[in-house]
Amino acid sequence: MSATVLTEIVAPGVIQITMNRPERKNALDRASYVGLIEAFAAAEADPQSRVIVITGAGGCFTSGNDIRDFAAAAGDGARIAMDFLGAISTATKPIVAAVEGFAVGIGTTMLLHCDLAYAGAGATFRMPFVTLGLSPEGASSYLLPLVAGSKRAAELLMLGEAFGPQAAQEAGLVNAVVAEGAALDAALANAKALAALPPQSVALTKLLLKRGQAASVAETLVVEAKHFGERLRSDEAQAAFAAFLKR
Numbered sequence: 001m002s003a004t005v006l007t008e009i010v011a012p013g014v015i016q017i018t019m020n021r022p023e024r025k026n027a028l029d030r031a032s033y034v035g036l037i038e039a040f041a042a043a044e045a046d047p048q049s050r051v052i053v054i055t056g057a058g059g060c061f062t063s064g065n066d067i068r069d070f071a072a073a074a075g076d077g078a079r080i081a082m083d084f085l086g087a088i089s090t091a092t093k094p095i096v097a098a099v100e101g102f103a104v105g106i107g108t109t110m111l112l113h114c115d116l117a118y119a120g121a122g123a124t125f126r127m128p129f130v131t132l133g134l135s136p137e138g139a140s141s142y143l144l145p146l147v148a149g150s151k152r153a154a155e156l157l158m159l160g161e162a163f164g165p166q167a168a169q170e171a172g173l174v175n176a177v178v179a180e181g182a183a184l185d186a187a188l189a190n191a192k193a194l195a196a197l198p199p200q201s202v203a204l205t206k207l208l209l210k211r212g213q214a215a216s217v218a219e220t221l222v223v224e225a226k227h228f229g230e231r232l233r234s235d236e237a238q239a240a241f242a243a244f245l246k247r
């Protein structure tokens with residue numbers, strides 16, 4: 001298991017996956033994506049694991065894709081993120097997210113694939129794809145209008161400004177806002193409740209809830225990834241990455 005992704009059985013049937021690169025606000029580099037993909041695959045394959053909790057270390061969810069990897073943008077730069085999104089969007093076991101601190105880029109869009117999500121009162125969300133010269137990913141161009149409404153989705157994805165946990169709840173990205181530092185407790189309480197329910201019934205309910213969107217989500221991920229890969233190499237994006245790295 002990668003050092004930048006930790007997995008731990010935290011309660012009977014509950015596996016916690018922690019993004020663990022606090023010195024970079026848990027930015028997801030290639031090794032982190034590999035670790036996440038392996039952790040999700042292991043949780044899916046383990047009959048003892050019933051519910052997956054995803055969180056970040058050091059009071060931060062994740063600052064999104066590592067901008068250095070974005071700047072390199074060569075070859076399969078975006079491919080590994082796509083593999084992670086494929087894994088999280090097709091997981092059969094319930095996923096519960098606990099968000100504290102920053103949830104940027106894929107840190108926000110991955111919440112669209114979690115079944116439940118809880119945010120601490122100090123959490124900040126942002127999808128700065130346009131700001132960075134990029135385009136939406138994570139099937140957000142399809143799922144965000146569904147959960148947030150088209151005007152709100154346009155605001156969040158086009159203007160790309162930061163927003164707080166109340167706005168995230170109003171946009172359908174999180175179930176509830178809890179006290180700062182209490183998101184993991186809220187996520188674990190609900191994960192334990194889910195793990196105590198009949199697992200086949202839980203799995204079937206998840207399948208039925210996702211069924212109507214599954215084909216469109218898969219298709220959107222592919223279309224978005226094609227544009228995103230092209231945008232990564234664009235002058236607009238490369239200038240934005242250079243500006244961030246020069247700060």
Ligand code: COA
Nearest residue numbers: 023024025027063064065066067068102104105106128129
């Ligand atoms: N990729 C690479 N490095 C990142 C990073 C990212 N996505 N996010 C943070 N870091 C690094 C910073 O460069 C900094 O490194 P340094 O200590 O060597 O200077 C360190 O992590 C701490 O981040 P810092 O910016 O000092 O923390 P902050 O609390 O002031 O701000 C953020 C946090 C998340 C708001 C800010 O780091 C940020 O905007 N990051 C980029 C987010 C982003 O655009 N992600 C891509 C989305 S598509």
